[in-house]
Amino acid sequence: MTERKTLMSYLFLLPALLLFVAFFLYPVTTSIVRSFTDWNGFNAAFRWVGWRNYETIWSDIHFWESTGRTLKFAFITTVAQTVLGFLIAFFIYSLVSERWKKLLRVAIYTPVILPGAVVSLLWVNMLSPNFGMVNEWLHKLGLGSFARGWLGDPSTAMNMIMAVNTWKYIGLTVTFYIVAMLTIPKEVIESAKIDGAGKTRMMWNIFRPLLTGITEVNFILSLIGGLKAFDLIYMMTGGGPGDSTTVLGIMVYRRAFLSFKFGEAITMGILLFIIILVLTLISRKLMANREG
Amino acid sequence: MSRNRLAQWSNYVLLSLITLIILYPMLYMILNSLRSTKDIMLFPTRLWPTGKLQWMNYADAFHIGKVSVYFLNSVTVTGATLLIQLIVVTLAAYALGKWKPPGYQILFFLFLATLMITSEMTTIPVFLMLRQFDLLNTHQGLILAYVGGGIGMAIYLIKNFVDTLPKEMEEAAKIDGAGLLRIFWSIDLPLIVPVLAVVSIMSFVGVWSEFFWALITISEDRLKTLPLGLLNFQSQYNTNYGVLLAGLTIVTIPSMLVYLLFSRYFIEGMTAGSIKG
Numbered sequence: 141m142t143e144r145k146t147l148m149s150y151l152f153l154l155p156a157l158l159l160f161v162a163f164f165l166y167p168v169t170t171s172i173v174r175s176f177t178d179w180n181g182f183n184a185a186f187r188w189v190g191w192r193n194y195e196t197i198w199s200d201i202h203f204w205e206s207t208g209r210t211l212k213f214a215f216i217t218t219v220a221q222t223v224l225g226f227l228i229a230f231f232i233y234s235l236v237s238e239r240w241k242k243l244l245r246v247a248i249y250t251p252v253i254l255p256g257a258v259v260s261l262l263w264v265n266m267l268s269p270n271f272g273m274v275n276e277w278l279h280k281l282g283l284g285s286f287a288r289g290w291l292g293d294p295s296t297a298m299n300m301i302m303a304v305n306t307w308k309y310i311g312l313t314v315t316f317y318i319v320a321m322l323t324i325p326k327e328v329i330e331s332a333k334i335d336g337a338g339k340t341r342m343m344w345n346i347f348r349p350l351l352t353g354i355t356e357v358n359f360i361l362s363l364i365g366g367l368k369a370f371d372l373i374y375m376m377t378g379g380g381p382g383d384s385t386t387v388l389g390i391m392v393y394r395r396a397f398l399s400f401k402f403g404e405a406i407t408m409g410i411l412l413f414i415i416i417l418v419l420t421l422i423s424r425k426l427m428a429n430r431e432g
Numbered sequence: 433m434s435r436n437r438l439a440q441w442s443n444y445v446l447l448s449l450i451t452l453i454i455l456y457p458m459l460y461m462i463l464n465s466l467r468s469t470k471d472i473m474l475f476p477t478r479l480w481p482t483g484k485l486q487w488m489n490y491a492d493a494f495h496i497g498k499v500s501v502y503f504l505n506s507v508t509v510t511g512a513t514l515l516i517q518l519i520v521v522t523l524a525a526y527a528l529g530k531w532k533p534p535g536y537q538i539l540f541f542l543f544l545a546t547l548m549i550t551s552e553m554t555t556i557p558v559f560l561m562l563r564q565f566d567l568l569n570t571h572q573g574l575i576l577a578y579v580g581g582g583i584g585m586a587i588y589l590i591k592n593f594v595d596t597l598p599k600e601m602e603e604a605a606k607i608d609g610a611g612l613l614r615i616f617w618s619i620d621l622p623l624i625v626p627v628l629a630v631v632s633i634m635s636f637v638g639v640w641s642e643f644f645w646a647l648i649t650i651s652e653d654r655l656k657t658l659p660l661g662l663l664n665f666q667s668q669y670n671t672n673y674g675v676l677l678a679g680l681t682i683v684t685i686p687s688m689l690v691y692l693l694f695s696r697y698f699i700e701g702m703t704a705g706s707i708k709g
Contacts, residue, residue, distance in 0.1 A: 149533035156524035163580030255641030409552035
């Protein structure tokens with residue numbers, strides 16, 4: 141019986157294991173090994189070149205500029221999403237009307253569900269210089285001098301994409317916070333109220349410390365999302381104007397699928413993975429310390 | 433009293449502001465998808481359409497803009513991905529959670545470890561592997577990439593659920609002489625349907641809107657899925673806002689329907705997924 145069970149188990153596990161090998165084990169090892177070769181993706185032949193790929197990228201000014209943009213994008217969107225997300229969640233949580241509460245909870249998550257392509261094209265349309273909704277509103281409000289081609293201007297393109305990114309993903313943060321807030325015992329909140337705590341005090345002294353666990357989850361999820369950002373940027377500006385929105389995700393894509401330098405692209409992918417890993421570990425560490 | 437009133441008012445202002453910022457873009461999309469370009473460009477602009485609603489925009493998007501082709505492709509790819517993925521991960525997660533063969537802890541750890549790997553580490557070798565097998569520019573290649581990429585999370589969620597299955601019914605069934613497969617098929621499988629629903633809904637939303645893999649593997653227009661197809665749609669209808677927005681609305685409807693019908697499952701899936709930390 142046990143033998144049969146074991147045999148059956150491995151039979152059940154076989155398809156998943158094959159996929160694991162084909163889509164994780166093989167590509168990860170290939171990536172690491174090939175990053176030390178001059179392999180170009182087309183010939184089977186390759187030579188060992190040691191750290192040369194890494195050195196090429198290390199001395200590439202474009203790589204550092206993209207890394208800077210990626211970090212800026214990730215940190216600003218993460219902080220905006222976490223802080224705003226907390227405030228909005230607290231606001232929805234403290235609404236008296238159950239109906240509004242429900243409605244807002246459903247509504248705020250809808251942009252998360254919207255396909256990235258829809259979000260991008262919709263906002264490109266709304267931010268367009270000619271008949272874009274945003275410029276029209278500015279004119280209506282008497283702020284016409286601010287109107288511009290938001291995505292065609294290197295000084296505003298990045299900020300606009302960060303704003304759209306926050307608009308799309310803040311629902312995720314808010315939902316996590318609300319779910320966590322609902323688990324805070326009513327007695328804690330009541331006794332704080334009796335002690336005369338106002339809304340601000342309540343938020344800062346009761347909710348914030350009780351929610352550090354979920355803050356960490358929210359922070360890290362948006363951080364990883366920001367560091368990997370690709371879809372919205374690719375579809376809204378393609379990395380331009382100039383290089384003003386070229387983040388690492390875009391750069392890896394271009395290196396591989398436009399210039400066909402697969403070796404360099406793979407190396408960059410590994411570096412991006414290391415950046416993500418290190419920053420995740422650092423933020424976990426920092427938040428764990430604050431908690432203790 | 434007046435302070436209370438003020439607080440109440442500021443509450444309402446905030447409430448409307450948040451709702452407006454979230455919903456206005458979507459409202460704009462839906463309302464303008466029913467207007468002619470001339471009507472959209474009228475100055476001063478108005479949100480509500482004036483004149484007749486242009487249902488033709490939808491017909492144009494469907495036929496001339498080829499949304500019908502992209503839509504069918506998306507349905508095929510999403511449907512096949514969900515079906516194959518569900519079978520593969522259910523079998524694996526069940527074996528890991530229920531039968532616990534020798535080495536099952538290591539295997540489970542390996543599947544979990546895939547959640548740590550970012551796509552940047554795997555994309556290029558997988559792309560080249562698909563090219564090797566002549567699977568670029570095919571739906572099969574795209575489906576394989578989606579199924580393969582999603583196994584970690586799905587196995588994790590289902591296995592955790594299988595761990596909680598009750599044992600009593602199984603004991604009774606064993607006494608009745610039911611074999612392993614019988615117990616799996618007629619006792620346990622019906623019990624894990626809820627978690628399978630969560631997994632399918634999460635995969636549906638992910639695959640339906642997936643862009644990157646479609647971008648790098650599909651270049652033939654007749655094979656494109658909706659998110660990718662919309663992109664040439666944009667350059668084609670750059671100045672025909674109504675048709676473009678009709679196209680965007682068509683893509684949005686299936687995701688929205690699934691979300692509004694099953695929003696309870698979304699919260700469940702998300703909270704279950706986030707516990708891994």
